[in-house]
Amino acid sequence: MAAYLLCLSAGGGVPLFTRTKGDLKPLPFPVIGSLNGVHMFASTHDVSLLSTTTVDAKVVWKVFHDSITLILVSRDDNASDSHLQQLIEKVFLSMVLVYGLDDLTNIKNIERFKKEIKVCFKLVDSLLDQADLDTFSDLTDSVDVVLGPENSILQEYLDAFVEAAASPYGCLLVWGKVAVATRKWWSLSSVELVLLSLLVNSLPKCSARDIPIFLPHGSPKVPHRLLTFQLVQGVEVCVVCGPTPSLAELQREVDRFWRTAFEYLKSSTRIHPRNFPTSILTDQSILGFILINRESHRCLCTVEPMEEDSSRQGKTMSIYRRREILRAFYKSVVRTIFTPPQSDMDSTETADTLHTRLKHKALETYIVSETHKCFAMNTNPYELYVLYSIHIPTYALRSTTTKLLSSLIKEKTMQV
Amino acid sequence: MDILVKPGSHVQWDWYKSHEGREVIMSIMHRNLHQRKVFGLLERPSFPPHLAPEEYRFKIFVCGKSGVGKTSTISKLSGNEVPSIHSETPGIQTTEVYWPVKILHEDKVVMFQLQFWDAGENALKKFDHVLPACKDQADAVMFVFSFVDKSGFEDLPQQMSRVIEPQDNICRFIMGTKYDLHAHSEITQRDIRDFEQQWRTPVLRIKNITDYRQTELRGDLNEVAPILNTICEHLWHREQILQGRYSIPVEV
Numbered sequence: 173m174a175a176y177l178l179c180l181s182a183g184g185g186v187p188l189f190t191r192t193k194g195d196l197k198p199l200p201f202p203v204i205g206s207l208n209g210v211h212m213f214a215s216t217h218d219v220s221l222l223s224t225t226t227v228d229a230k231v232v233w234k235v236f237h238d239s240i241t242l243i244l245v246s247r248d249d250n251a252s253d254s255h256l257q258q259l260i261e262k263v264f265l266s267m268v269l270v271y272g273l274d275d276l277t278n279i280k281n282i283e284r285f286k287k288e289i290k291v292c293f294k295l296v297d298s299l300l301d302q303a304d305l306d307t308f309s310d311l312t313d314s315v316d317v318v319l320g321p322e323n324s325i326l327q328e329y330l331d332a333f334v335e336a337a338a339s340p341y342g343c344l345l346v347w348g349k350v351a352v353a354t355r356k357w358w359s360l361s362s363v364e365l366v367l368l369s370l371l372v373n374s375l376p377k378c379s380a381r382d383i384p385i386f387l388p389h390g391s392p393k394v395p396h397r398l399l400t401f402q403l404v405q406g407v408e409v410c411v412v413c414g415p416t417p418s419l420a421e422l423q424r425e426v427d428r429f430w431r432t433a434f435e436y437l438k439s440s441t442r443i444h445p446r447n448f449p450t451s452i453l454t455d456q457s458i459l460g461f462i463l464i465n466r467e468s469h470r471c472l473c474t475v476e477p478m479e480e481d482s483s484r485q486g487k488t489m490s491i492y493r494r495r496e497i498l499r500a501f502y503k504s505v506v507r508t509i510f511t512p513p514q515s516d517m518d519s520t521e522t523a524d525t526l527h528t529r530l531k532h533k534a535l536e537t538y539i540v541s542e543t544h545k546c547f548a549m550n551t552n553p554y555e556l557y558v559l560y561s562i563h564i565p566t567y568a569l570r571s572t573t574t575k576l577l578s579s580l581i582k583e584k585t586m587q588v
Numbered sequence: 589m590d591i592l593v594k595p596g597s598h599v600q601w602d603w604y605k606s607h608e609g610r611e612v613i614m615s616i617m618h619r620n621l622h623q624r625k626v627f628g629l630l631e632r633p634s635f636p637p638h639l640a641p642e643e644y645r646f647k648i649f650v651c652g653k654s655g656v657g658k659t660s661t662i663s664k665l666s667g668n669e670v671p672s673i674h675s676e677t678p679g680i681q682t683t684e685v686y687w688p689v690k691i692l693h694e695d696k697v698v699m700f701q702l703q704f705w706d707a708g709e710n711a712l713k714k715f716d717h718v719l720p721a722c723k724d725q726a727d728a729v730m731f732v733f734s735f736v737d738k739s740g741f742e743d744l745p746q747q748m749s750r751v752i753e754p755q756d757n758i759c760r761f762i763m764g765t766k767y768d769l770h771a772h773s774e775i776t777q778r779d780i781r782d783f784e785q786q787w788r789t790p791v792l793r794i795k796n797i798t799d800y801r802q803t804e805l806r807g808d809l810n811e812v813a814p815i816l817n818t819i820c821e822h823l824w825h826r827e828q829i830l831q832g833r834y835s836i837p838v839e840v
């Protein structure tokens with residue numbers, strides 16, 4: 173998805189930063205000025221301009237706390253506007269996460285702000301990355317998890333470690349996806365869960381971090397500290413805590429608490445890129461899927477459910493294309509055919525979507541194209557979106573999807 | 589602490605190219621020998637038993653203005669991918685770098701574990717705990733300037749006095765980034781030499797760019813080896829002084 177993100181001061185329309193995704197020329201200053209101008213013009217006439225569609229692009233505007241205007245310009249993908257509105261909302265919340273609400277809503281010195289706000293670029297850029305990401309959490313508003321056979325053992329290690337950190341908030345990321353987390357961590361809002369994982373994944377690789385963060389819902393004005401430690405390659409443990417312990421103090425405990433978990437940690441990394449155990453068998457024709465649990469705010473996603481043998485490589489659909497199709501399929505279904513998920517973001521739901529006009533709740537939908545087929549199933553609290561190769565008979569889509577869902581959720585020890 | 593030792597005083601400079609050196613270097617490289625391995629905190633380089641070197645750990649605080657190239661420098665030195673877009677570092681990030689050297693006088697191999705501490709300028713100003721955490725028990729401070737900013741270079745003495753007290757016993761390094769752009773630089777070789785002599789502090793130079801022609805082991809290592817050797821040699825020298833071993837320093 174090629175896109176522009178513009179951030180301007182709401183009062184004076186001063187450009188604060190722009191981010192571009194994809195191979196795009198920077199927007200000329202007059203264009204930025206007009207985009208902002210038309211929005212200001214509307215608001216001086218008591219009209220709020222939410223979005224517009226051009227021949228090939230879509231533009232959304234949003235002002236936050238009378239302080240900052242965000243404008244997002246993106247290729248029009250015929251999906252509901254609400255996906256872009258959700259995205260722009262998340263961009264703002266990620267700025268809150270790393271910069272704090274007070275400093276965002278009370279900009280005293282514009283030049284200084286421009287320098288300091290660079291601190292959120294990595295996270296904001298990853299929200300624009302879309303199919304370049306190997307996670308789907310930015311889209312599903314639920315955090316990517318892996319179902320590893322080691323998870324129940326690792327949970328004990330994690331619980332012991334967070335106690336040493338005198339913090340109830342901890343999680344273990346395997347290749348950027350949550351393997352296990354403490355009960356308190358799961359009580360964070362879904363956006364916080366999503367943005368914390370994305371933040372850790374978006375930053376340069378390193379051994380340990382101590383990052384001031386402002387939880388957008390839990391504590392937007394008072395900073396906490398996010399401490400992360402890379403235990404083995406591909407595995408990071410994260411803790412959210414207050415002023416103590418210091419990074420060095422907690423790092424000294426890492427060896428004591430995790431040394432005996434070494435083999436489990438190593439083997440947990442091998443779940444990638446399948447993300448669920450090989451003991452769960454899946455149909456040959458499944459190229460990828462997104463499974464969401466709307467209650468737990470978790471999703472299990474994969475675009476490599478099977479090890480491709482090298483002879484087949486090149487003949488099947490590329491990984492990137494699979495992600496792209498799954499994302500597009502999700503967007504075409506959610507908030508149009510399926511009712512929108514409960515979200516903790518105040519979204520401006522546009523009235524003219526199909527699901528509001530339907531007399532009943534749609535529970536299933538599918539598409540058949542020349543290259544692939546997709547099937548979606550909505551069985552509260554689960555939603556499952558599956559990408560199939562073209563070879564599957566259309567009449568089998570429903571039963572195969574049902575079977576996949578039941579085998580993915582029947583495991584009691586590992587749950588999405 | 590003023591330390592300026594001649595390259596090769598303690599450390600055998602091209603040892604990593606020797607037969608013995610290669611064997612030890614393998615432990616920090618991927619099997620294809622193109623890339624260095626990343627070690628998690630629970631992981632260590634592994635050696636055949638007859639090679640197992642002594643390990644020494646040092647903490648190095650890297651400081652300098654925002655955008656000067658601190659994060660890129662550490663990525664380069666650790667063999668990680670150098671970020672192509674500038675983004676201010678939030679809070680603190682630490683990176684472990686393993687580098688084996690051959691100590692000349694004692695004819696032994698020592699594995700240095702260098703722990704680089706990087707903090708965003710913004711975080712240092714805004715949050716009180718960041719600077720003390722970075723300075724706490726640091727063995728060295730690396731002051732970073734960029735070859736395209738002369739005023740930053742001229743500001744180094746003030747910066748040094750702001751961060752280190754004379755009694756701190758901390759080793760100092762200066763790192764000049766963007767050396768690839770030094771054709772546009774107003775900082776001459778002469779300026780660098782004078783600075784080194786006046787402040788008794790080594791000035792290192794680095795190009796944090798990915799040169800696609802250098803896909804071989806030699807390419808990456810030839811660039812970072814002299815830098816890591818210099819760092820290790822000075823830390824070793826400091827260690828000897830602190831233990832009272834050198835009455836007459838082998839300085840230049």
Ligand SMILES: Nc1nc2c(ncn2[C@@H]2O[C@H](COP(=O)(O)OP(=O)(O)O)[C@@H](O)[C@H]2O)c(=O)[nH]1
Binds near residue numbers: 766769
């Ligand atoms: N050409 C060139 N650019 C560099 C070099 N070092 C850093 N940069 C660029 O300078 C910018 C800031 O680098 P960064 O490491 O993030 O700076 P920090 O704020 O000090 O951590 C980035 O865009 C880098 O790509 C270098 O040696 N040569």
Ligand SMILES: [Mg+2]
Binds near residue numbers: 708
């Ligand atoms: Mg930085």
